Amino acid sequence: MASASAILQLICPDRPGLVSALSGWVAANGGNIRHADHHTDAGAGLFLSRIEWGLDGFGLPREAIAPATAALAARLGGEGQLHFSDAPPRVAIFVSRQDHCLVDLLWRTRAGELPMEVALVVSNHPQLAGVCDSFGIPFAHQPIDAASRDAGEEAQLALLAEHRIALVVLAKYMQVLSPAFLARFNAVINIHHSFLPAFQGAQPYHRAWERGVKLIGATAHFVTEELDGGPIIEQVTMPVSHRDEVDDLIRIGRDAERLALARALRLVLRHQVMVYRGRTAVFA
Amino acid sequence: MASASAILQLICPDRPGLVSALSGWVAANGGNIRHADHHTDAGAGLFLSRIEWGLDGFGLPREAIAPATAALAARLGGEGQLHFSDAPPRVAIFVSRQDHCLVDLLWRTRAGELPMEVALVVSNHPQLAGVCDSFGIPFAHQPIDAASRDAGEEAQLALLAEHRIALVVLAKYMQVLSPAFLARFNAVINIHHSFLPAFQGAQPYHRAWERGVKLIGATAHFVTEELDGGPIIEQVTMPVSHRDEVDDLIRIGRDAERLALARALRLVLRHQVMVYRGRTAVFA
Amino acid sequence: MASASAILQLICPDRPGLVSALSGWVAANGGNIRHADHHTDAGAGLFLSRIEWGLDGFGLPREAIAPATAALAARLGGEGQLHFSDAPPRVAIFVSRQDHCLVDLLWRTRAGELPMEVALVVSNHPQLAGVCDSFGIPFAHQPIDAASRDAGEEAQLALLAEHRIALVVLAKYMQVLSPAFLARFNAVINIHHSFLPAFQGAQPYHRAWERGVKLIGATAHFVTEELDGGPIIEQVTMPVSHRDEVDDLIRIGRDAERLALARALRLVLRHQVMVYRGRTAVFA
C-alpha cells in the first residue's frame, strides 16, 4: 500500500520553465513524484498542472506544505490548491425521490471506489430515508418548493456548515439551486439526464424521444448560475432504437447517469479535475 | 448466393391481424419470407412493417407485385412501398471541398457494402474531380452561392432528372437546399457534424470545443425544410478530452461522420428505414 | 398500461409459410400481435420465432394456450415454449463474497427493471446476508468447497426445488457447478469477468493486465458443462490504459459486469433470448 500523497493543482500564465520549477521544488524537498500532468491552453495562454508526490520522507512537515505551495504559485503568478490523499472530503448528497444514483454512490463508497466521507443525505422528499438507513448514512428531510426556496436553502446551507461539507453532489435532485445559494457554496456537482448541450432544461428524455435520437446520454458537470451550463466533467451515451418508449429511455438513461456521475465524482475526489474559464481539464 | 428478394414497407392504422394478413398474402403467393419486422407506435396508433421474401418461385410475375401490394395496402387502409433487392437505386452524391465522406462512400460501394449505383458526384467546388476520376465516377462541377442559388438548384434538379437519380446523399455539402428544391426532390440524406440536436447550424466543432464537451458526435438524417431537423437515422459519438483542440475535434469527427453516414446509407439502401411523423423506425 | 401478453418461442426446420402459419394462428384466435421477431439460420436450416400477443380478448382460455401452441409447433415439426408476461419466474441468485452484481440486481428488481421474483440468495460465504436483509430477500448460507461439493450441490438443488426456482443467476459465484448439477438444473446464467473467449478460466483481470489489453470486458452467458463455453447473451467492453493497475481493471470491470449481467437477465426474463446449437438469438 502506497503512503499518503500530496496533490498540487496549479494554474498560471504559460511561460518556459514551469514544469521544471514545479518538479524541481518537489525534488528539492525530497519528494518522489507519483504523477505529473500538465496542460497548456495555448489560446488562453494558461498553464495547468497537477503534481502528486508521496509524503513519506518529504522534507516539509504536513502543515507547512500548503503555505509553501501557495508561495510557489504566487511566484509563478498563479494560484494553487493543495490536497492530501488521506483526507477524503466530507460530502453531502442531495436527492429527491429517485434512488438509482444514490444507491450507486453509497455502494461505491462502501466498496472503496469513491474516496469521500458521506456525511449526510439531504432530500426534499422523505422516500429515500430507508435507503440511507440501510447504508448507515444520516438522512435529512428538508422540504422545499418554489414558495419556500429561500428558507429551505438557508436550512440547507446551515446543514452544510454544521456538517463541515466540502462538496455537494446533486444525485437526481430535481430542484434548481438559486444564485444566492451558489454564491455562498459553489462546490457542487450535478448529473444531468441528457447529452448536454442537447436537451437542456426539463424532461430531456421526453424531448429525446420526440426528436427520435438514436443515442441518449448523461452529463456530469459542475453547477453554475447558468442552468445546465457549468463545466462538463464526464459524458456517457448509450444506444436506443425506435422500439424504446419514453420509459425505456428513462430506464436506459439511469445506467448512463450512474456511470457518468460515478466516474466524474471519482475524478473530482482524486483531484484529477481542474476548472478554468468555464471548462475542465481532466487528468485521467 | 440468395436469389433476389422483394421488400415491402407498409404503414397503416394498427389493428389485430395485420401480421397475419401480410405474411398470409406472401405465403398464399408461394413466397418464402426472409425477414419480417414489425413495429407498433402505440401513441400514434400506427403499425409499421417491413417484409422481405425471395422472388424465386414466387407466384406473381415481377411487374404484378407492386400493383398487388398497393391493393393490399389500400385494403388495410395504409400505404406501401415495394422494392427489389437487385435494383440498386441510382444515387447522386453532393460534396463541397472535404473528401473524407466521399472517398469512404466510393470505396464502400466498390467493396460491395453499399448496394447503389453512384451515377454522379455534384459539387459547388472543383477540387474533388480527381477523387471521382480515380473511382471512375462522373463529376459535375456546379458552382452555386447565395446569389446564384435558384439557378444553381435548377441546374442540379436537371442533373438529377437527366441521370434518373432516386436518392441524393449530402456528403459534407456545405450548402442548404432550399424548400423549393426539397418540394421537387425530397429523397435526401445528410451527415451533420454534431450529435443533434446539440449544435444545430454552423461550426458545431468550434461550439463543442467552447462548451467543453467530452464526447463529439455525428448524425445522419433525412433532410427536411427545417435545418438539421429531419428524421434521424444514425448517430455516432467518440470521446475527446481537454487536450483536443478544435482541429482535433474536426479530425476525430471525420471518423464519426464517415461511420454514421455509411451505416445510415446502407440501412436506407437496403430499405431497412421507415420514416413517419418526423421520425424513423430502423429495422436493423 | 398494457394487459398481460403471451409469448411463444418456436424453433423448427425452415420452410415457406412459417410466419404466416404462426401469425395466422394468433389472428384466428383473435389475438393482437404486439411483437413478432423471426430469424432464419440458413446454414442450420432452422427458423426461430418469438411472437408476443395480448391476452385481452384472446379466444382461448389461458390454460388452453400452451397445449394449443405445442400442437401447432408439433405440426411444424418443431418445438415451442410458452410464457406469460404476468408470471415472472422465481429466481435464485448465487453469490460468493463480492456484492456489486447482487446489489445491482436487487436494486433493479425493486426499481421494476427486472420482471422476476427473487425467491432467495444462496452463498457459500456468510458476508452478504446483510445486503439481502436490507432488501428483504431470504439468504441461505450454504458452505461448499471441493471436498464437500457433492453434498453442497445436493443441498442447493433441494433449495431450488423447495423454492420452486425456475432460473439461477450466478452473480459472481466463484464456484464451478458440476455436470451432475447441470444435468438436473440447467437454467443458469453466469457473468464472466472477461470478454470471452479471451481469458477463459480464473483471474482474467490479472491476465488482461499482463497482456496489456486496452479494453476489458464482461460476458453474460448460459452455463453449460464446458467452462465459460456456454451460449453468449451479452458482452460489454470498457477502455483501460497503461495507468490502470490490476485493481483498476477489477474496479472498471465491475461496471462492465453489472451492465452485461443486468442487460442479459432482462432479455432472458422477457423471453427475448432463444438458445440453439450453442448460440443465442437475441430479439432486442
Place this chain on the structure above:
Amino acid sequence: MASASAILQLICPDRPGLVSALSGWVAANGGNIRHADHHTDAGAGLFLSRIEWGLDGFGLPREAIAPATAALAARLGGEGQLHFSDAPPRVAIFVSRQDHCLVDLLWRTRAGELPMEVALVVSNHPQLAGVCDSFGIPFAHQPIDAASRDAGEEAQLALLAEHRIALVVLAKYMQVLSPAFLARFNAVINIHHSFLPAFQGAQPYHRAWERGVKLIGATAHFVTEELDGGPIIEQVTMPVSHRDEVDDLIRIGRDAERLALARALRLVLRHQVMVYRGRTAVFA
C-alpha cells in the same frame, strides 16, 4: 502554426527527482515544454517519460540534442530516444489483396492525419497496384509463399534498405514475418482482425461467429516473434448480433480494423507510444 518540436522518450529505473532532472535539463537549455507525460510501473520499478519541447529558441543546435539526451539518459541509468516532429518517418505498407486499410491509410496521410512519408507499398499480390497509383505511391509486387519465403523476405529487406524505411505497417498483410526477418527489422505494426487475445491465429471472424460473440474487435499491435502476441497499442470493438453472418462480421470488422490501425499508427508516428516488457504505455 507551432514550430517544430523535439520529443524525448526515456525509460530508466525509478527514483526520486526524475521529472525534475528531465524538465530541468530542458529548461536549462531554454526549451519550453509543450507536453510532459510520465508513468511509473511500480511493479517493474521503471520510470517512463515522454517530453516534448519547442525547438524555437532552444539553446542547443539540432545535431547536438541527441548526443546530449543520450548522455542525460545514461546519467539516469536508462535509455532515451530522440525524435523531431518535422522529420516524419519513411514508412512501407505491406498488403495482400484487401484494400480497406490501405485506402484508409493513404487517404489519412493525404489529409494530414498521419505524419509519415509513405515511401512504398509492398504486396505479395498484384491487385492493389491501381489503388497505389491513384494516390501516387510506388507499388512493389513481391510474390511470396511458404516455399519462397526466405528469398522473398530477402527481397523485402532489400527494398526496406533501399528506401530507407523506418517503420513497416502490415495493413492486412496475410503472411507471417519470419523470426529471421524480425531479427533484422523489428519496427513493425500489425492490425489483427480480432479482439486479442481472443481468436489468435487464422480466420478469427469465422471463429467469432461460431462462438456467437456479441461484439467483434480489432487489435493494432507491434509484431514480435510470438504470433499475435506483441505489445498492444489500440483495440476497438463493435456490436454484432445473431442476424450477422460471417460476411457481416467481416464487413463490420473492416471498420474496427481501419479505426484501430489508424489510431495506433498516429500514436506511434507522434511518438506517443513507449514499449517495455512486452507492453505499451500510450501517452494520448
